[in-house]
Amino acid sequence: MANTITEITPQQLDTEQFISDKVKEIKDVVGDGTAINALSGGVDSSAVTLLGHRALGTQLRTVFVENGLMREGEAEQVVGFFRELGVEVEVVDAREEFFAALKGVTDPEEKREAVTQTFYKDVFGRLVKDSGARHLLQGTILTDVDETVAGIKRQHNVFAQLGIDPQEAFGYHIIEPLIQLRKDGVRRVGKALGLQAELFERIPFPGPALAARVIGEVTSDRVETVRKATTIVERTLKDTNAFQYMAILHEDRVTGMCDGRREFGQQIELRCWDSVDARTATPTELPFETLRGMADEIISNVPGVVSVTYNIATKPPSTIEAI
Numbered sequence: 001m002a003n004t005i006t007e008i009t010p011q012q013l014d015t016e017q018f019i020s021d022k023v024k025e026i027k028d029v030v031g032d033g034t035a036i037n038a039l040s041g042g043v044d045s046s047a048v049t050l051l052g053h054r055a056l057g058t059q060l061r062t063v064f065v066e067n068g069l070m071r072e073g074e075a076e077q078v079v080g081f082f083r084e085l086g087v088e089v090e091v092v093d094a095r096e097e098f099f100a101a102l103k104g105v106t107d108p109e110e111k112r113e114a115v116t117q118t119f120y121k122d123v124f125g126r127l128v129k130d131s132g133a134r135h136l137l138q139g140t141i142l143t144d145v146d147e148t149v150a151g152i153k154r155q156h157n158v159f160a161q162l163g164i165d166p167q168e169a170f171g172y173h174i175i176e177p178l179i180q181l182r183k184d185g186v187r188r189v190g191k192a193l194g195l196q197a198e199l200f201e202r203i204p205f206p207g208p209a210l211a212a213r214v215i216g217e218v219t220s221d222r223v224e225t226v227r228k229a230t231t232i233v234e235r236t237l238k239d240t241n242a243f244q245y246m247a248i249l250h251e252d253r254v255t256g257m258c259d260g261r262r263e264f265g266q267q268i269e270l271r272c273w274d275s276v277d278a279r280t281a282t283p284t285e286l287p288f289e290t291l292r293g294m295a296d297e298i299i300s301n302v303p304g305v306v307s308v309t310y311n312i313a314t315k316p317p318s319t320i321e322a323i
């Protein structure tokens with residue numbers, strides 16, 4: 001499978017020129033029709049939302065899909081940030097559909113596929129059908145394509161390179177204005193579009209969201225466990241300048257002590273990465289007291305967790321996420 005997309009490197013990127021070229025391209029493709037896009041609050045989907053609104057104004061409908069897999073308070077926060085920028089975001093509650101699709105699924109790629117199908121086919125299929133939109137605008141970037149083409153990990157938002165025609169599979173056309181850029185380029189475009197620093201400086205967060213951080217079956221209880229640990233990790237490490245950090249809930253249980261009783265409890269793995277573009281990464285040398293602080297806080301606040309570990313392997317052969 002060849003990747004024929006031409007990269008725009010950070011040295012080549014002229015943000016103003018890029019924005020005006022993409023605004024024109026989006027206008028040309030959509031014409032006087034309507035488009036829809038999903039905003040997760042990540043750098044890529046945030047940049048695409050602003051680019052799309054600059055091109056299409058009210059011809060673009062932006063939705064935040066509440067899939068039950070997002071971090072604490074995420075929907076409210078993202079809707080609030082975009083309201084400040086004059087963009088109204090609609091929240092669509094699809095929690096039940098996602099958990100139903102994930103029921104009993106434990107294989108990593110099947111999990112991604114369940115999230116992908118629910119998102120593109122069920123939730124978006126319906127929204128597009130109901131709204132009469134013909135186009136879905138999305139923030140695929142070159143790293144998503146590379147990793148999918150190389151067979152490392154199938155990113156949830158890559159189709160054309162896998163020979164999937166979205167029009168045929170889902171009934172709508174996908175526009176990908178950021179596909180020639182990598183994360184650093186997208187951050188610069190986001191900044192130039194007026195995105196708040198809180199959004200364009202955010203650490204990457206995967207499309208399958210916390211489903212990528214639960215090893216084994218993804219249930220709403222297990223997501224809640226990893227969500228609570230994630231809040232602690234993100235708050236503790238926000239000023240470290242690390243590329244990405246996370247909590248992962250393991251499937252294996254280990255014996256621990258809870259209230260003086262033996263409990264076969266849950267394990268949380270912490271990861272914190274130094275990286276430039278996610279293609280390679282090394283674990284951040286966090287002070288031991290920082291690690292201990294997070295472990296204590298997680299054990300005290302996340303019910304059922306009796307073990308906390310820190311990953312010290314590099315990527316490769318590890319990957320940034322655990323699934």
Ligand code: XMP
Binds near residue numbers: 319
């Ligand atoms: P890995 O785990 O492959 O991650 O080393 C590289 C970067 O990609 C993110 N990631 C994903 N993003 N859908 C996404 O949108 C996915 O399925 C997915 N898997 C990993 C990961 O967080 C990291 O920044």
